[in-house]
Amino acid sequence: MAQTQKIPGIYIEEKNAFPNAVVEVATAVPAFIGYTEKALHNGKSLLNRPTRITSLSDYMAFFGAGFHPTFKLESPQGGDNRKLMLGAAEMAIKFAPHNQLIFFDSIRLFYANGGGTCYIVSVGTYEGKDSLEIQKDQLLGQGKDEKGNPIDGGLRSLEKEQEPTMVVIPEAVLLGEDCYEVYREVLAHCSQMQNRIGIFDLFDGFKNKGGDDPIDLFRVSIGTDFLSYGTAYYPWLHTTIVQQGKLSFKNLDPEIDLESILPEPKAKKLLREFPKDEAHFRTVFQKKQPHISQSAEVDFDDFLNSKKDELHKGLLATSPTYTSILEEMRGKMNLLPAAAALAGIYTMVDNTVGVWKSPANVSLNAVIRPAVEISQEAQEDLNVHISGKSINAIRTFAGIGTLVWGARTLDGNSLDWRYINVRRTVLMFEQSIKLALEAYVFEPNESNTWTSVKSMIVNFLTNKWKQGALAGASPEEAFDVQIGLGVTMTGLDVLEGRMLVSVKLAIVKPAEFIVLTFEQQMQKP
Incomplete structure (x- = not known):
């Protein structure tokens, strides 16, 4: 508005020469x-x-480290691929009940594969606990506290956050088949928020197709709603997240009699001479330090731990069987679902190329191999299925390594939302333009406003086309923005306060199938 000019002189008026800008929202959170x-x-x-x-250092400062599981030795069952010969008996290493927690190791796998900024929702703690049972209601935020009030946590707590663009619940698979109820809630949540997708693992995703087929179970159980907002990966991964030296006999069930299990005489002798209980330890401790006061608990704990460390090192030096048991335990802990690693891959691809690039044909870090080797023929059923519920394969290729070899959502029959990068790119455009248009709420619904809005969107889409996010040899082929009376709005729309904007996009789709055609031709003179 022009200044009121009452005094002779020179007056300066500044006018905005450029429209507001659309800023791309974060896509890898x-x-x-x-x-x-x-x-x-x-x-x-x-x-x-x-x-x-x-x-990861932020995580450890706020949320601590990993759970220290307890393992049991049991007779192997049909699904146990790895067995130990202990004497004349075959035994299998298994987690003790409610002792398998994988959240911390999944976060480490996320950061090993390019992870960056993320949100952590802790639904329970295990500090000082020997076991912890995972609760579906806690993950979803559908339970009640001690006073009977609804818990506003878990998945529900993310309804208040606009920045996250992916939802990952690594420990859902430990619920058994109930994990699919969690996944259905995640799909509904993502559809409601319209700015994120869910990344899922298969329950028993370390097993081959067989009597209890994890793939068929997933497709039957995941439902049919909001499938374009989710993607799934198979199989689980053998990783290197848990390093050697992190486990000892202290992770074995106290009821296990190592002396009767280990065949090596020197190892048996070490175990025979090791004090059997805390009272025996205190007697040894008092003999070594006769003047120690009864209140010196810290000194005794240090003594106890040092003696256990000495026994652990002695057993490693004298018993290959003991070493094998620890390696089996480490292998169990290193078998992890893949979703957290894929969240890291998404982050890395988004930051290096852009959200429009498919997060596929990318190698995985801290991974030895997939838990199941998938052949070319076996992947056909995963990638293209009559149900449309595509499952992305993780495969090993000779001389190359372990690669993500799939780029589809669960809505594989949809020509609009078949590919992950299409779904996520459209979400990015929607949210970016939506946030930019908030500045025009309550602005006059007339031609000047329409021109500003159109220019703002066109400039943003032109820049994205130049970066490779949109297909087409020119901006006109890549997108089309329409707004105006008689174009997108009627007079009634204007009277009722509606400003309608039409945006059409030519999203880049991946070259999923590359076909080479060869034929012979006559020799030319």
Whole structure:
């Protein structure tokens, strides 16, 4: 508005020469939901509070480290591929009940594969606990607290956060078949929020197709709603996340009699001479330090731990069988579902190329091999299925390594939403333009506003076309933006306060099938 000119002189008026700009929203911000060692920052609880972190060190400062599981030795069953010969008996290493928690190792797998900023939702802690049972209601935020009030946590707590663009619940697979109820809730949540997708694993995804086919079970159980907002990966992965030296006999069930199991005489002698209980330890401790006071618990704990470390090192040096048991335990802990690794892959691809690039044909870090080797023929049923519920394969290729070899959503029959990069690119465009248009709410619904809005969107889409996000030899082929009276709106729309904008996009689709055609021709003179 021109200044009121009452005094002779020179007056300056500034006019905006350019329209507002659309800023691309972040696309690589996963939200992880699970159980942590602690959930504390500056004395305040972080339970069921989505917390933004940028590194693994941030995670450990707020949420602690991993769970220390207990293992049992049992007779092998039909599904046990790996067995140990202990004396004349075959035995299998298994997690003790409610002792398999994989959230921390999944976060480490995420960062090993290019992860960055993410949100952590801790739904429970295991600090000081010997076991912890995973609860479906806690993951979803559908339970009640001790006073009977609804828990506003888990998946429900993410309804208040706009930044996350992926939802990953690594420990859902530990619920058994109930994990698919969790997945259906995640799909509904993503559809409601319209700015994120769910990345899923298969229950028993370390098993081959067989009597209890994990692939068929997934397709039957995942439902039919909101499938374009989810993607699934098979199989699980043998990783290197848990390093050697992290486990010892302290991770074995106390009821296991190692002396009767280990065949090596020197190892048996070490175990025979090792004090059997805490009272015996205290007697040895008092003999070594006769003047110690009864209140010196810290000194005794240090003594106890040092003696256990000495026994562990002695057993490693004298018993190959003991080493094999620890390696089997480590192998169990390193068998992890793939979703967290894929969240890292998505982040890496988005940051290096863009969300429009398919997160496929990319190698996985900290991974030895997939739990199941998938052949060319076996993947046909995974990638293209009559149900349309495509499952992306993770495969090993000779001389190359372990690659992500699929780029589809669960809505494989849809020509619009078949590919992950298409779904995620459209979400990026929708949210970016939506946030930019908030500045025009309550602006005059007339031609000047329409021109500004159109220019703003066209400039943004032109820049994205130049970056390769849209197909076409020119901007006119890549997108079309329409707004105006008689174009997208009627007079009634204007009277009722509706400003309608039409945006058409030519999204880049992946070259999923490359066909080479060869034929012979006559020799030319």
